[in-house]
Amino acid sequence: MIDKSFKTSLRRQATAATLSMLFVNALLCPSMEAKGLFSGDDKESQSQGQLQSQLYQISQQLTQVQAQMTQLQLQLNKRIGVMEQKQVALQETINHQNTLLTGIAHHGGPQTPQRAAEPVAARPASVQAPATQPSLEEAADNEVAVTNSKTTPSYKSHIHDVSAQDAALKADAALKAEATQKAEAAKKALALKKEQQLKDQQAREAKAAAAADAAAIAVATATTTTVTTTTTTKLSKKERAEKEKLEKERLAEEKSSHMLPGVVGERLAKVKSSKNDDKNDKNKEPVLQAVAPSKITNSGKPRxxxxxxxxxxxxxxxxxxxxxxxxxxxxxxxxxxxxxxxxxxxxxxxxxxxxxxxxxxxxxxxxxxxxxxxxxxxxxxxxxxxxxxxxxxxxxxxxxxxxxxxxxxxxxxxxxxxxxxxxxxxxxxxxxxxxxxxxxxxxxxxxxxxxxx
CATH class of the missing domain: 3.30.530.20 (START domain)
Incomplete structure (x- = not known):
């Protein structure tokens, strides 16, 4: 934007210089024609002295025009220098403001309050703009005054205040970040504590359930032991009765075998052997025999x-x-x-x-x-x-x-x-x-x- 405005200003100044040259030519040409310098009818009638006098006057006018052009060129160069200084100063200000805005956006702090207007040194009474449009020289002097105002103590104080505000914002952002980190650490510690409490509670519940299962199994085992003991007692009584019965039969068989030899004795011996085999079979462990599979049907029992x-x-x-x-x-x-x-x-x-x-x-x-x-x-x-x-x-x-x-x-x-x-x-x-x-x-x-x- 600054380069564009600068080029526009130069273009306007060049146009003003061109118009000035055209204005000078317009003034000189009628005067020369009026004096008959370029008139074909009067060339021969002019005397040599008059021609020299007119040429001298023309050279004086040209000298004045050249002086004016030189003055305009100097003013133009001066204005160009002022514009360059202004461009550099404005660019520095913009860069500084961009740096401040970037810091504020990065740290998330509040917006820096802007001053109502940039402090500028008061213009002297002689420099105040007149009712009419100022000349190029006056405009250049005004620009120099504005540029020099940026080196005043008030402007430097303004820059110092802005820098101090930026430092305060950075410190505030650092404090907020530290507070956020502490809050997150506290949340994590609380979550870990709750998780540990939940694990402890689950462990206690698991222990209680295991203790309940163990107690139930102990009760069932005690019941089973009682049933087994009762069954064993009944079996022992039955076995003793069978043993006593077999012993009586054996004694009777021995007595009969002495009295009835031959076939009767052999039959009694076979009966004895058969009974002994049955007794041995009862004392043996049960042996599971394979059977032919039948079609499996659902018995309807709860599953x-x-x-x-x-x-x-x-x-x-x-x-x-x-x-x-x-x-x-x-x-x-x-x-x-x-x-x-x-x-x-x-x-x-x-x-x-x-x-x-x-x-x-x-x-x-x-x-x-x-x-x-x-x-x-x-x-x-x-x-x-x-x-x-x-x-x-x-x-x-x-x-x-x-x-x-x-x-x-x-x-x-x-x-x-x-x-x-x-x-x-x-x-x-x-x-x-x-x-x-x-x-x-x-x-x-x-x-x-x-x-x-």
């Missing part, structure tokens, strides 16, 4: 259920279910007693079972590939009844599968139902979550393998 959504197709989830059943940490071993088409009879031993410890089971399993697996207890040395199902339900696009595990288990012991269901539900949720983990890992491995190929 506990757990379901989960797995982001994998049914084929991948199917393999993950089989892998989970093989690697169940509560299972000591699993062996196939009979294998058919999509069906099998398995013998499995489970450990870490609450109250009873371990159990051996013979179960029938039937499969519908990629759809469901049903299992049902045939016999067990501990469990009274057990059945369940793994059901896979694919989504509409086949990219995900809903897995549901349902189970019914009867231990045949007077255990509190609420406690037992709580433990069993946690176990079911843990198993389906493990299947999801295996399936999604397998799917990721398959995708990586296909991308490498």
């Amino acid at each position: 506990l259920r757990a379901s989960i959504l797995i982001k994998a197709p049914p084929e991948v989830v199917w393999e993950a279910v089989h892998e989970e059943r093989k690697t169940d940490p509560d299972m000591a071993y699993s062996k196939v007693l009979r294998q058919g088409v999509n069906e099998a009879t398995l013998e499995q031993k489970f450990t870490l079972i609450p109250v009873i410890g371990s159990a051996v089971c013979v179960m029938n399993t039937q499969e519908v590939p990629n759809r469901r697996i049903d299992y049902q207890l045939v016999k067990s040395d501990r469990f009274k009844a057990m059945e369940g199902s793994w059901v896979l339900t694919p989504s509409a696009d086949g990219k995900s599968t809903t897995l549901e595990l349902s189970s019914h288990l009867d231990l045949g012991l007077p255990i509190p139902k609420g406690m037992f269901n709580s433990v069993a539900e946690k176990k079911l949720q843990k198993r389906v979550a493990h299947v999801r983990e295996l399936a999604e890992k397998s799917l990721v491995a398959q995708k990586r393998g296909s991308s490498v190929q």
Whole structure:
């Protein structure tokens, strides 16, 4: 903007000088024609003295015009110098103001109040603008006075005040930033304290729940021990009665064998041997025998259920279910007693079972590939009844599968139902979550393998 106004001023001054030259020419030419210098009729009649006199007058007029032009040129140069000084001063002021505004915007402080007007030294009475338009020299002097006013103490005081305000704004912004940091640190400390309190509360609740479970298990164990002791007492009395009966029969047989030799003695010996074999069979451990599997049907007994959504197709989830059943940490071993088409009879031993410890089971399993697996207890040395199902339900696009595990288990012991269901539900949720983990890992491995190929 300053360069444009400066160029406009120079253009105006050059135009004024040109107009002055034209004005001088307009004044001189009529005078010369009036004197007959350029008249063709009077050239020969003019005397040499008159011509010299006229030429002298013309040279005097030209000298005056040249002096005026020189004076105008000096005034023009002076004004150009003043304009350059003014441009430099204005540019410095603008740069300083821009720096202040940038600092204010960066620190977010309040806007610096602007002065009503820039302090300027009062013009002397002789320099005041007259009613008419000032000449170029007067305008140049005025510009010099304005430029010199910026070096006055009042202007320097103004600049000092602005700098002091900028420093105060920066200090205020620094204090605000420090206060904000302290507030954020206090908030973080409070959040950490609340989080620690929540963790402590959860830990206390978990301990209380564990203590309640332990108490319930202790009650159930005590009940089971009482039942077992009572059963053992009854068995001991029965065994003593049987032993006494067998002893009496043995004595009678020995007595009869002396009196009835031959065939009768042999028959009595066989009867004795048969009874002894029966006694030995009773004392032996129960042996679970495989039986031919029959079609598994839902008995309608209430089941506990757990379901989960797995982001994998049914084929991948199917393999993950089989892998989970093989690697169940509560299972000591699993062996196939009979294998058919999509069906099998398995013998499995489970450990870490609450109250009873371990159990051996013979179960029938039937499969519908990629759809469901049903299992049902045939016999067990501990469990009274057990059945369940793994059901896979694919989504509409086949990219995900809903897995549901349902189970019914009867231990045949007077255990509190609420406690037992709580433990069993946690176990079911843990198993389906493990299947999801295996399936999604397998799917990721398959995708990586296909991308490498």
